Amino acid sequence: MTHDFLLEMGLEELPANVVTASVDQLAQKVTNYLKAERLTFTGLKKFSTPRRLALQISGLADRQPDSDTEVKGPSEKIARTDNGWSKAALGFAHSQGIQPDDLVIKEVKGVAYVFANKHVTGQPAVTILSQLPNVIASLNFPTMMRWGTHQFQFVRPIKWLVALLDTEIVPMQLVDIQAGRTTQGHRFLGHPVELKQAQDYQAALEEVFVLADAQQRKQRIKDQIMAIAREQGWQVNLDAQLLEEVNNLVEWPTSFYGQFDRHFLTIPREVLITSMRNHQRFFYVEDEKNQLLPYFISVRNGNRDHLENVIQGNEKVLAARLYDAAFFYEEDQKHSIADFVTKLKEVSFHDQISTMYEKMERVQVITALIGKQVGLSQPELAELQRAASIYKFDLVTEMVGEFSELQGIMGEKYALLQGESPAVATAIREHYLPNVAGGALPATKIGAVLAVADKLDSILTFFAAKMVPSGSNDPYALRRQAAGIVSIVYQQQWQLPLDVLLNEVVQTEARKQFSPKVEQAPVIPQVISFIKERIKRFLKDTEVRYDLVNAATASTSTDICFMISSANELQKQQNKADFKANIEALSRVTRIASKQAGSFATIDPLLFENEAEVALHGAVDQLQNDFSQKSAASDYQQLANLRPVINDYFEKTMIMAENQNLKANRLAEMNRLAKIINEFASVDHIMTK
Template sequence: MSDFLLELRSEEIPARMQARAREDLAKLFVAELAKAGIAAPRVTTYATPRRLVLIAHDLPEATEAVREEVKGPRASAPPQALEGFLRKTGLTREVLIERDGVLFAVTEVPGRRTADVLGTAIPAIVRAFPWPKSMRWGAVSLSPESPRWVRPLQGIVALFGSDVVPCEVAGVSSGATTLGHRFHHPGPITIGSAGDYVEKLRACHVIVDQDERAAIIAVGAKMAARGAGLELVEDEGLLAENAGLTEWPVPLIGRFDAAYLAVPPEVIQLTARVNQKYFVCRDGEGRLANAFVCTANIDAADGGERIVAGNAKVLAARLSDAKFFYETDLRTPLDALLPKLAKIVFHEKLGTVADKVERVAKLAEWLAQEGIVPGCDPALARRAAELAKADLVTGMVGEFPELQGLMGGYYAAAQGEDPQVAEAVRDHYKPVGQGDDVPIAPVTVAVSLADKLDTIVSFFTVEMPPSGSRDPFALRRACLGIIQIIDRAGIRVPLLNASSRIAALVWDQRIDAEQKRDNDRVRLVSDALDILGLSRADILPSERLRLAIATHPTIEVLDSAAPDKVLNFFADRLKVQQREAGVRHDLIDAVFALGGEDDLVRLLARVHALQRFVTTEDGANLLAGYKRAANILKKEAPADAEVARDYTPEPAEAALIAALDAAEPRAAAAIEGERFEEAMAALASLRAPIDAFFTEVTVNDADPAKRAARLALLARVRGAVHSVADFAKIEG
């Protein structure tokens, strides 16, 4: 057994690609060895800015010889069958083996040296590597068949044990030599084997383990901040990125002009993070400090003073730009920016961002007026919705789209808007994803619900729902956000009503837009007719124009069934969201199947009560009895009640009738009062009478009157159970 080392050294590999590259390298390597029948028990991968590394542990020295046997035709088969088999195997009749009248082709496949397998695998891996972006280079790049790599490939180390595995890729031959740190040890290093690779590179100022580099940065950055009396603002994504940018990380702390702290802290943090890959710090009171931590790639002789000074200078320029954008934006009221939203297309089928704002404002105001969002002032909800998208045309959001909403909140507060309005503008996109804050302030809730619901319903209305794994407009995320808000705040949103309102607004806006376009065309034609001295009435009578607008082809794509489809969409998303909470998807289906249930709070309460009920003995037995009744009714539909009018029920039937007479009104009253546990308890009282009914009574009796009465009774049982949920949807 020996270890195999593969190092693919190149120019800088982008940090964002390194983690995926390590995974792909391991998968491709294992797959290539599997083709030769070699298993790789353990594979370790590393990535630095300049090298992608794989170490495969405990590989065999050679593959074992394999005896392959292929079954052929019978010995008595026609000559044509035998000839076809011989062509397929490349053998002659004399070498075939006959057993029990059947011919077999037996061949011995000799074992191969693992080194030979590896020599073939390396070029195959390089050629098949799925970089998100790659390039060709050098003279060989003139051929479209030339290998591609993320950056020009400069060296290959391929060692099986202590022996070089010979191969060549794009003119680069494998060997045992690599390079150390670009500045600290730029000369060649000879690697003896996979066992000494990591430590030899460490001695030459290269830490190949990305996790070790990340740990060094994490600890070093915290210590640098504490040394200055500050606390580091931790950022896992930035930590991984810094680890991917350095081979010998050295965290250093620097300062910037405190005057820039007048800019919102999120802007400073984003500027430092996105543009410069710097961490920021907080002071003892939790406020952003005028300090940053950068990660150098060298041990500087002056302790990093010049590096810090250079980075501080670059950061100052970035912060100066941010300060300029912020101060410039503050000079323009958000109201003055609203006309610009009419020039931004939200979607070609849904008009502009201004059209979306109009729909969201009307829906948010309605949610408040109807008391759907308790404690929400309708005027504030409308005002917040009208201003919510204004920051999209500000300089700051143009520079940092990630700050949309947040900057609008700052600008709304600065221009003296009600604090509830400013908060709603700031947070109306929330929750954006798992773990994000869920808004609870009434005005924010109204605007957030309206915005997300408008996005979902609008795209369903123009027949652009998500399909499969494709969800270009993030409708699933918007739906989960709505579910989170409703669940957290306990808000009773009538989804069908709200969806119908949005769909109607989309229709109205589309017709208005087509009317305006047609009016513009009418004016142009009218002007031309005036010049020609012709009559307008003969060319474009008003009735013809009205019909043309009503049947305009772009309006025909609108889906009048969108609200119902939206409700089904919520049902699917609710299953996903509730699965994590341990709620069975079939129970959600069972409640949704009743139809007309669009209050998610009430629906979830019913589902939770149902889940508790079906796990009890009474619930399980009632479900079994229901399914037996439903199966009978599938085959035998209840007959006309007149047939069974004069029939006198037997004791078991009478007991079930009495139980239904008592349970049905109790269950109905409990459901009306949303006391679903009580409704389940009422249904549980049917368990014993149903069991007795099936034990003592023959449903499909030869007497038509008996059969009709008993089928009608089973239909009544099914109806009683369906008042709570459609038990046919419940598994088990």
């Protein structure tokens, strides 16, 4: 016999961004709990609105299956005494809930042990389900709150609880709320509803103006919006993120359209779209040529009664925001870029580090160094320096002060209006990219250099100020910025050794007196390690084995592109017949070198005692000349080609010779070769078994 079970939590309105994640988490944890309790079911359906999280489970077993288990206890030697069972055996029997006389002896690999055979009768489903409040209490949310005098924490206060197994209420209590069969309809259009059975849930709520199925509700919103668009001859961008947010703000969606004054179309479209989408949760509309039209589509949480009042209210709110935007746009154009840049002298980047103006001075140093390193032309370098000298100016404009989402975007617009070159204007916008994980990267080289320089300065200075990310705490998004550096550099395929670059940055800033208040040089190794961790994350979703990733990032190289290419090359080589032998030969060298502390004297060829030493010395000389770190494939092949020379050397040469001069000479050779190997990868990390 199987059953249907309904669990619903009624809540004060949830933030739209946590609704879907919360019901998904609830479903996963309940599923895991039922599986752990061996209570089977055939189906689970999720329901969510701003005011409720619910699960409907079908095909639920009547009870747990009975189980027979055999538990191993102490050895017979410990369990028995001359007088019978020992204290250890009695304690074991008690812990298993059986009588000592029920213990049995069995041999395991020739040793006798005490065993307890237990028959456990399965508990009824209602008993298992009544413990679900413990599962609910284990849910995690970005922010938690308490209410009343309770110590219980949850995302929002719980207002009601429904728990029905077919027609019967499952006894349970959450905080001070007893489970029942009464749910609530739409806050304004509905009323309380008493459910007769679990299966009635969805249909009963629909009668009181609640579409509890989030996917059904989302589809209705999409259908309503597209119907309006077809009727009006509009094109609508159904932005997936906005659609998800709107869907989680309503229980009974009714879509409608409104309009705004056409003269607002003289404002940049990004401003209009931001005002509608980000601030009002409106969908913008376009004509067949993708030109913005003075209309919007929105979704009401209710029916069509008095809809004209809702439309007018939304139009007034949007008009007020657009009047502000038009005023800001006009006011900003009364000032030059130089005026805004001067204002940045009074804007703090961080009170322990510098002003925003001083940050731009530092970034000019970094962009000049990177630009030359990656081979920009003189005209490109000139445009790069111009962009770096003004790129934060829009932060003090009225428009960005009101619409912070438009930083960079308005910088590009205003730069073009004031006669800056398209390359400079584009770089101002692109320096923020990527602004989300996996987001778009700068499309221009100038924008890419500026983006890397800006992010590198932020990481370096915040580390120097001892504001290093820890755990989930990363208030300045330094991990995202480091990941952005990795993505951009790899996309551009730049050779950019971080140790050389960062040391040059610090030295040049000191010469130009652009240094921040904090000391940067001591944290350079820490910054490099931090970026190497982002390289590991970059490679995590690829098919590269974790040990190969560790080998590449633990190398002495600090070149982002080369480390990624090295990991990819090792992955490419791993299944070849000679890979294991190559790595073992190279690892033998690095292991010997790593165990010998201290520096080594210059190698003296006059101390060589056999041809194998001469051959290896010559091969390493050649390797030092040819090893470039420009091509991971070439470098690997050169190292692989050394395998027979290395093996011959070890076969004919005793490194730990009794003669200390010979020993030191041979260790110096090992150390010299190990340094080259470790520039490619720390091969000791590679698993070859």
